[in-house]
Amino acid sequence: MAFSNNAKTVLERRYLTRDEEGNVIETIEGMFKRVADHVALADSIYNKEADIEELSNNFYNVMMEQEFMPNSPTLMNAGKELGQLSACFVLPIEDSMEGIFDAIKNAALIHKSGGGTGFSFSRLRPKGATVKSTGGVASGPVSFMKVFNSATEAVKQGGTRRGANMGILRVDHPDIMEFIECKKDTTEITNFNISVGLTEKFMEAVEKGEDYELIDPHNGKSTGTLNARTVYKHIVEMAWSTGEPGIIFLDRINRKSTVPGLGEMESTNPCGEQPLLPYESCNLGSINLAKMIKKGTNGYEVDYDRLGEVVDIGVHFLDNVIDINRYPLQEIDEMTRKTRKIGLGVMGFADMLFHLGIPYNSQQGVDFAHKIMKFIDERSKKKSQELAEIRGVFPAYEDSIFYNEGIKMRNSTTTTIAPTGTISIIAGASSGVEPLFAISFVRNVMDNDRLLEVHPYFEQIAKERGFYSEELMEKIAEEGTISHIEGIPEDVKKVFVTAHDVSPFWHIKMQAAFQDNVDNAVSKTVNFRREATREDVEEVYMLAYKLGCKGITIYRDGSRENQVLSTLKKH
Numbered sequence: 001m002a003f004s005n006n007a008k009t010v011l012e013r014r015y016l017t018r019d020e021e022g023n024v025i026e027t028i029e030g031m032f033k034r035v036a037d038h039v040a041l042a043d044s045i046y047n048k049e050a051d052i053e054e055l056s057n058n059f060y061n062v063m064m065e066q067e068f069m070p071n072s073p074t075l076m077n078a079g080k081e082l083g084q085l086s087a088c089f090v091l092p093i094e095d096s097m098e099g100i101f102d103a104i105k106n107a108a109l110i111h112k113s114g115g116g117t118g119f120s121f122s123r124l125r126p127k128g129a130t131v132k133s134t135g136g137v138a139s140g141p142v143s144f145m146k147v148f149n150s151a152t153e154a155v156k157q158g159g160t161r162r163g164a165n166m167g168i169l170r171v172d173h174p175d176i177m178e179f180i181e182c183k184k185d186t187t188e189i190t191n192f193n194i195s196v197g198l199t200e201k202f203m204e205a206v207e208k209g210e211d212y213e214l215i216d217p218h219n220g221k222s223t224g225t226l227n228a229r230t231v232y233k234h235i236v237e238m239a240w241s242t243g244e245p246g247i248i249f250l251d252r253i254n255r256k257s258t259v260p261g262l263g264e265m266e267s268t269n270p271c272g273e274q275p276l277l278p279y280e281s282c283n284l285g286s287i288n289l290a291k292m293i294k295k296g297t298n299g300y301e302v303d304y305d306r307l308g309e310v311v312d313i314g315v316h317f318l319d320n321v322i323d324i325n326r327y328p329l330q331e332i333d334e335m336t337r338k339t340r341k342i343g344l345g346v347m348g349f350a351d352m353l354f355h356l357g358i359p360y361n362s363q364q365g366v367d368f369a370h371k372i373m374k375f376i377d378e379r380s381k382k383k384s385q386e387l388a389e390i391r392g393v394f395p396a397y398e399d400s401i402f403y404n405e406g407i408k409m410r411n412s413t414t415t416t417i418a419p420t421g422t423i424s425i426i427a428g429a430s431s432g433v434e435p436l437f438a439i440s441f442v443r444n445v446m447d448n449d450r451l452l453e454v455h456p457y458f459e460q461i462a463k464e465r466g467f468y469s470e471e472l473m474e475k476i477a478e479e480g481t482i483s484h485i486e487g488i489p490e491d492v493k494k495v496f497v498t499a500h501d502v503s504p505f506w507h508i509k510m511q512a513a514f515q516d517n518v519d520n521a522v523s524k525t526v527n528f529r530r531e532a533t534r535e536d537v538e539e540v541y542m543l544a545y546k547l548g549c550k551g552i553t554i555y556r557d558g559s560r561e562n563q564v565l566s567t568l569k570k571h
């Protein structure tokens with residue numbers, strides 16, 4: 001079996017079934033069999049004679065071979081009583097005590113089942129506004145976020161992982177300045193990622209240096225103006241110093257909605273890759289590109305035949321998940337089945353580039369990203385169309401862009417690039433579409449276990465080319481990059497780049513290349529060196545806007561404590 005020790009540790013701690021005393025009673029094979037059998041069952045809804053066993057075998061094989069992994073809740077809960085299989089949810093928050101506490105309760109139910117929740121706080125009246133029933137004054141979005149945060153703290157996700165949240169506030173909300181700095185103290189609101197929802201109007205005002213209006217969502221009236229550049233600079237300042245808030249381009253997200261007839265999206269899931277309508281959920285799955293290669297006459301090449309097959313299997317799998325999922329709320333059940341959004345994406349992209357000898361931070365790398373994601377996206381749509389012929393179109397089809405185009409789809413979206421934080425460990429792949437964090441590094445695997453790892457393909461090349469030594473690997477772990485280390489051939493240095501060798505410019509170019517070929521969004525962190533200036537951050541934000549990204553998250557090295565991945569070197 002190809003699972004690494006890290007993968008086994010993660011699986012044992014959180015994924016494999018336990019008995020009432022907490023003893024693990026499932027093997028890794030058993031887990032994948034449980035998932036495959038359960039997900040395959042959905043075919044019988046459409047065809048009483050379907051060969052469930054063969055389908056289950058196909059599902060089982062792609063997971064056991066680490067070619068495809070569904071998001072964590074599917075691995076944890078499929079075929080079990082809980083049965084909640086989605087990673088991503090967006091819940092609405094109405095501007096009333098009842099509405100606010102309903103959302104907290106609903107979030108708690110979702111966190112318990114292993115999902116993450118995104119919220120827009122934009123509908124809440126600003127701090128100091130009057131409350132009619134009591135004659136008192138409102139506390140405002142930020143103070144309620146703290147209540148959501150405490151509730152999350154108290155409910156451990158799926159028994160072992162803490163719930164993740166996304167909090168969004170529109171830039172034209174009167175409390176926007178307070179929101180922008182609400183995580184200035186990095187020990188506050190720790191169960192939330194936060195992003196400012198930027199509008200086109202705001203971005204135009206930034207470019208022209210103009211003021212823009214703040215609107216009280218409760219009555220739709222203007223409460224005053226702010227200078228757009230001042231607000232923008234404040235966002236940049238906070239992101240530079242703490243990594244938050246991120247930004248999302250709300251109007252762009254809605255312009256690209258495939259179901260515009262169903263209303264507006266106001267938030268994404270916790271890691272930003274999945275914009276959703278209120279009460280929608282989405283299940284994700286990722287193809288491990290590191291496994292989609294074969295030996296050709298001139299070294300490694302992409303195995304497009306196998307990649308196509310795995311895309312087909314992935315789409316089939318994720319569409320089945322929608323049918324067998326046990327949704328935590330009636331509203332979520334209805335909305336999710338209406339649009340049938342799925343998010344097929346990739347991991348191991350950096351690994352694939354290493355094998356192909358293509359530098360991540362190059363036009364060649366960006367062009368390649370474009371090409372491979374276009375292939376996956378088109379193929380996934382083709383498969384969704386095939387499924388539509390047998391199973392019918394998604395129920396909100398007439399509210400979608402596909403209706404006008406006359407394209408019959410089973411799913412209103414098919415592609416998303418997830419962070420693959422845990423499933424990439426299970427698959428032994430680099431995360432999502434990120435460059436490798438380091439060629440050799442210390443990984444903090446849950447509860448502060450620290451493990452030194454060397455990238456296996458780098459190790460292989462180093463041995464083949466005769467520059468391998470343990471001492472060298474230690475040195476690389478300390479530096480985090482091989483770019484300044486002597487004794488490594490230049491051509492190797494060019495290809496085996498890591499996050500810090502990749503300038504923010506190439507990070508964004510890569511994100512944009514994937515976004516061009518993805519229905520939903522792309523989870524990506526743009527890494528900056530510690531020395532980067534506020535102007536550097538500002539420039540990259542503008543570039544993300546100009547290149548069509550749906551949002552951006554940055555991280556400047558050393559600006560936040562408790563990094564998940566860290567090189568040995570102290571900064």
Ligand code: CDP
Pocket residue numbers: 070071072073087088089114115116117161162163164269270271272273284418419420421422423424
């Ligand atoms: O690798 P895995 O399937 O565990 O998850 P991921 O790709 O890192 O994250 C995908 C999504 O799962 C996130 O955007 C969140 O919506 C959700 N998630 C969560 O709720 N809590 C976590 N601790 C991790 C992920």
